[in-house]
Amino acid sequence: MRLRSIAPLIGAALLAACASAGTTQPAAPLATLAPGASAGQPAAPTAAPADTPAPAPTSAPAPAPSSAPAEPAALDALSLGIAPLLEGFSRPTHVTGAGDGSGRLFVTEQAGRVLIVRDGERLERPFLDIIPLVGANGNEQGLLSVAFHPSYAENGIFFVYYTARDGANTVARYRVSADPDVADAASAAVLMAIDDPAPNHNGGLLKFGPDGMLYIGTGDGGAAGDPWGNGQSLDTLLGKILRVDVDGGDPYAIPADNPFADGQGARPEIWAYGLRNPWRFSFDRATGDLFIADVGQNEFEEVHFQPAGTPGGRNYGWDTMEANACFERSGCDQAGLELPVAAYTHSSREGGCSITGGYVYRGAQFPQLVGTYLYADFCSGNLWALRPEGDAWQSRLVTAVDIRTSSFGEDEAGELYLTDRDGGGLYRLVVE
Numbered sequence: 263m264r265l266r267s268i269a270p271l272i273g274a275a276l277l278a279a280c281a282s283a284g285t286t287q288p289a290a291p292l293a294t295l296a297p298g299a300s301a302g303q304p305a306a307p308t309a310a311p312a313d314t315p316a317p318a319p320t321s322a323p324a325p326a327p328s329s330a331p332a333e334p335a336a337l338d339a340l341s342l343g344i345a346p347l348l349e350g351f352s353r354p355t356h357v358t359g360a361g362d363g364s365g366r367l368f369v370t371e372q373a374g375r376v377l378i379v380r381d382g383e384r385l386e387r388p389f390l391d392i393i394p395l396v397g398a399n400g401n402e403q404g405l406l407s408v409a410f411h412p413s414y415a416e417n418g419i420f421f422v423y424y425t426a427r428d429g430a431n432t433v434a435r436y437r438v439s440a441d442p443d444v445a446d447a448a449s450a451a452v453l454m455a456i457d458d459p460a461p462n463h464n465g466g467l468l469k470f471g472p473d474g475m476l477y478i479g480t481g482d483g484g485a486a487g488d489p490w491g492n493g494q495s496l497d498t499l500l501g502k503i504l505r506v507d508v509d510g511g512d513p514y515a516i517p518a519d520n521p522f523a524d525g526q527g528a529r530p531e532i533w534a535y536g537l538r539n540p541w542r543f544s545f546d547r548a549t550g551d552l553f554i555a556d557v558g559q560n561e562f563e564e565v566h567f568q569p570a571g572t573p574g575g576r577n578y579g580w581d582t583m584e585a586n587a588c589f590e591r592s593g594c595d596q597a598g599l600e601l602p603v604a605a606y607t608h609s610s611r612e613g614g615c616s617i618t619g620g621y622v623y624r625g626a627q628f629p630q631l632v633g634t635y636l637y638a639d640f641c642s643g644n645l646w647a648l649r650p651e652g653d654a655w656q657s658r659l660v661t662a663v664d665i666r667t668s669s670f671g672e673d674e675a676g677e678l679y680l681t682d683r684d685g686g687g688l689y690r691l692v693v694e
Contacts, residue, residue, distance in 0.1 A: 335630035337647050337658035342636075344663050344680055344689040348384055351377065354681035356407040356467070357671030357688060362415035364442070367673060369681065369688060372404035374424065378443055379688065390422070390436065390445040397427040399461070402481075406466025407669075411508070412474055414438075420445070421453070421476065421508070423468045430455040431464055431480055431500075435508070453506075453513040454531075456499050460484025463539040463557075471505075472550040472570070475517055477533065478504040479540040479554075487559060487590065488581040493536050496528035501580065503540060503554065505533035521575030534568070536578040536599065542619030542669060546570075547676060548633075555619025555637055556602075559584050561609070563617035564602035565637060565648065567655075576600050604648050604657040606639070612659050614639025620670035625677040628693040636678065636691065638667040665689065 353372035360366060367379040368389060374396035378385040390408075398404035403425040411419040418438035426432045437449040458464065463481030471477050482492045482501035493501035506514040522528035539557040546553070550570030556578065558564060562585035566578050578600050581589050585605040588594035606613040620636040635648040643662040648655060668683035670691075678691040 333630075334632050334634060334649075337634070337649060337651075337656055337660070340631065340634075340647055340658070340660045341694045342631075342645060342647070342661045343692050343694045344665065345692050347382065347679070347688045347690050348379060349685070349687045350384070351681070351686040351688060353404070353683050354668060354686065354688065355404060355683065356669045357679050357681050358408060358410070359671075359673045360410040360414055360420070361412065361674060362410070363674070365674060367671070367679070367688075368408055368410075370405050370408050370422075372406075372683075373398050374405045376405070376408050376422070376445070380443075385443055387444065389443060390447065392422070392424065392447065392450075395426060396424045397429060398425070400425070402462045402464050403429075406464065407468050409468035409470055409476065412470050419508075421468050423466050423478070425458070425461075425464055426455060429458050429461060431458050431466075432456075433468065433478060435513070451513060453508070454478075454499070456480060458483055458500065459490060465537075465540050467540070467542055469543065469545065471545055471552075472547075473517075474507075474509070475505050476508050476514070477543070478506070478531075479537075479543055480504065481539040482537065482580065488538065491581070493538060493580040494577075494582065496522065496532060496535065499529055499531060501535060501537050502529075502532050503534040503537065503543065504531040505574065506531055519573070521573060533574040534576045534578060536576075536580050536582070538580040538584075540619075541617065544619065544621045544670075544672070546622040546635075547624050547672070548622070551622070553619060553622070553635055554578070555617045556580065557616050558608070559589065561585075561607055562587065562605050563608075563614065563639065565604040565617070565619065565635075565657075566600060567603045578602075603655040604637075604646070606644075606646075611642075612644065614642035614644050616640040618667045618669060621672050621678055623676070623678060623691075625675055627677060631693055636670065638663070638670070638680070640666055640668065640683075643667070663689075 354369050355372050356370040369377045374393035375388045376390040378389050405424040407423045409421045432455045433453045435451045437446050439446040462484040465479035465481040467479040469477050480500050480502050482488045492498050507517050508514050516523050516530040523530050537556050540554050541557050543554040552568040554566040556564050564585040582594050586601045618638045622635045623631040638645045645661050647660045648657040665682035666684040667680050669681045671679040680689045
């Protein structure tokens with residue numbers, strides 16, 4: 263197996279934005295923080311975790327394999343790499359499985375195509391081609407993700423997020439055709455088209471949560487420093503994680519347990535706010551916990567965490583704060599703001615300039631990685647591992663990959679993949 267070399271990259275601009283620039287009703291880290299820490303509850307520093315003891319060697323003949331899961335390795339003992347699966351994509355922005363038992367992977371290309379990978383081979387005909395609808399002139403615009411309905415195997419419904427020709431952040435519903443490898447382009451129905459004042463900071467991820475609701479990540483509208491104040495404004499859908507019920511209304515319904523479901527003083531679709539550009543969030547498939555990677559502005563990149571089962575309405579701080587520091591002013595009011603569980607700087611060689619959020623590993627191939635959240639930086643190639651250990655989060659820089667990681671992806675078995683936007687490759691995450 264040929265593995266990509268492990269070498270840092272020189273910085274560049276990012277698709278995800280580098281800093282320099284329920285019942286329903288219709289409708290190396292900067293800091294180690296305690297799990298769920300908020301600005302009102304400063305986290306206590308913790309010592310580095312001790313190595314997890316390796317299993318004792320056994321003499322021949324070896325006993326039968328145990329059915330008990332192996333103990334995850336200590337973060338500082340992990341050695342990760344990437345193995346090439348396919349090349350030749352044009353600016354891939356997302357990869358995911360359909361959850362239909364087919365084992366296929368679906369890769370979105372920025373210009374507006376969704377391609378299928380089956381048994382390690384890319385199908386020649388696109389699953390979906392909406393290039394005429396997609397505006398991809400801006401570096402961060404284009405077709406940014408695809409999400410398949412939890413009952414896709416039965417109903418054939420899926421959703422895409424793209425920037426339209428007029429710049430609107432658009433969520434649209436489609437159906438598969440009689441051919442399981444080709445979508446019905448005529449089935450398109452737009453769920454929402456969010457006016458966007460600038461071409462950057464578009465968020466762009468769609469993800470179904472364990473509750474069956476569709477979660478939508480949106481950027482703050484772009485430019486720099488959130489000049490429109492969208493991150494903290496509750497009357498706009500920009501700078502948010504949105505949550506809607508695609509089965510309960512036309513085009514969707516508002517879940518009754520959304521924090522602003524009554525629409526009084528806030529948009530009812532909002533689940534969380536105070537985000538600059540949530541470039542990839544994910545749910546732990548074992549626990550339902552939510553991880554949000556938010557691209558920073560001047561100094562920091564950050565990861566936020568929401569435990570499963572906790573209510574929405576969390577304020578992740580932008581643009582009052584950037585990570586766990588006040589933004590543009592000292593002595594900002596941090597009451598009620600959620601601190602990140604991990605952050606890194608732009609000024610350090612061990613940092614980067616634009617975070618790409620990943621997943622908690624729940625596959626079977628690498629038991630030493632189970633329960634570990636992985637995330638990367640687009641500019642430096644640095645890749646981190648994050649886990650709660652004791653009463654604190656621990657994050658470790660574990661490697662650097664020589665690709666521009668535009669997205670992580672998870673297949674039906676819980677194995678992880680990375681897309682290389684500039685090089686056009688699709689890679690598997692491996693433990694070396």
